[in-house]
Amino acid sequence: MIRRVITLVAGLAAMPALAAEGFRFASIDGGEIDLDEWRGKPVLVVNTASLCGYAGQFDALQALHERFGDRALILAVPSDDFNQELADEAAVKEYCTLTFDLTLPMTEITHVKGKDAHPFYAWLRDKTGFVPGWNFNKVLIAPDGSIAGTFGAPVKPEGPQIAGRIEAMLE
Template sequence: MIRFFLISLLFVSSSVFSACDNLLDYSHQQLRSNEKIDLCERYSGKVLLIVNTASKCGFTPQFEQLEALYQRYRAEGLVVLGFPSDNFFQEYDSSEETAEVCYVNYGVTFPMFASSNVHGRDANPLFRQLSERSDTSVKWNFYKFLVARDGKHVEAFNSRSEPLGGALEQAIKRALSQDQ
């Protein structure tokens, strides 16, 4: 019985790790927290909208629509993940100020992570993978990457792509309708 349990556990563990296909095989620290989140463990099998954000950008008001998307589709499996970045010199140095913009000013409830690089050689591993898989490099704040449940299909949307009512929302609906 114990042998069967161990073999089953090994099979399940290897299935979880292979489900990420290296895209989500990454941990990142939450905004204003010491806790690191294993993206594979937490978000595997979900449709992900991964966004590089900045608190002092002309696109910062998109937080409202991103939150609305999250509220509208999270029961169907959508998770919005925000990654603040100062690559374009429009993010606060202080995580407290960044958190205030996100949580207080815009009422963000979707997961936000600690500031990191999302562009160039120093980009965090997740954004390097997103850029490779979508053949799109981040050129400004609020680039959006839609990741299918299988973690393999990645579609990129630039800063000007409004979260609600356009091509991005339609792509989210298609991704959510794919087999779970």
């Protein structure tokens, strides 16, 4: 048991820090979302898809955005890598605004896996082996830039694994 705990602690200590310089996403509203501007704050990056069965999680992501305000970044990254996103950014923006009253930051439709993956996701894959296996996979970056966790679609944003960790990071 002690050996497992030591291995777990060593593994967590070895998690790579986020080299946020250069990780910019094209915003669905125009301009850029620069992760470097959020240095020192928690960042939750979620690959999303409007037509996915997990799209109900948009409500929870919006609630986190409202709850944490400018103390944490909740970033939706629409992707059609799993063939469940609308045809273009205008359709995504309209759907998410009308259906979920979404105001949280969103990127343009972005690749999250494969050879065309956004540099953030390519870096994440290269450093940790994590590649989104479906829509609504989540990556939590701690204020110190370390990767606090990666989560699959079933993990609810409002639960203790994500919202609870963000709250603890802000204390």
